[in-house]
Amino acid sequence: MRPGLAALAGTAALGCLTLFGAGPATAAEAPEAPPEQTTKLRIINVKLNGNQVKRGEALKVQVVLKNTGDSEAKKVEVCARVPKNKRKGIKAKPRCKSPGKIDPGAKRRLNFRLKITPRLKGKTVVTFRAASANAGKAKSTLQFNAPK
Numbered sequence: 001m002r003p004g005l006a007a008l009a010g011t012a013a014l015g016c017l018t019l020f021g022a023g024p025a026t027a028a029e030a031p032e033a034p035p036e037q038t039t040k041l042r043i044i045n046v047k048l049n050g051n052q053v054k055r056g057e058a059l060k061v062q063v064v065l066k067n068t069g070d071s072e073a074k075k076v077e078v079c080a081r082v083p084k085n086k087r088k089g090i091k092a093k094p095r096c097k098s099p100g101k102i103d104p105g106a107k108r109r110l111n112f113r114l115k116i117t118p119r120l121k122g123k124t125v126v127t128f129r130a131a132s133a134n135a136g137k138a139k140s141t142l143q144f145n146a147p148k
Contacts, residue, residue: 091117
């Protein structure tokens, strides 16, 4: 500052430029951006009801989804995918299911049927994929051996 000039509260002298303010800025005055809401969809369990795999019968499979984010998951859809080389031996009914929306922290249980035909041989892996408009994708697999 130049001699003879009184300093005001909240002023700063930068070379020949003097800035005037209302006082020291605090963190409370700075506008904070709202926290970004995240939505994350997870398949937390794929359970085969019953432990016997028999030809000509249907297996009941329960898929449990959970929204682990802090906002609603919208347009959720879960599909069962059977490998191409096993499609004559196993049929998923229904192929896809839609529970609609899932609230934050909520779980949804979806039931699928896997029809086993006499053509099924060897190890089989069925993949369950969940997708949402705003929560991304998740997948889980169910593996079992064909009956002899």
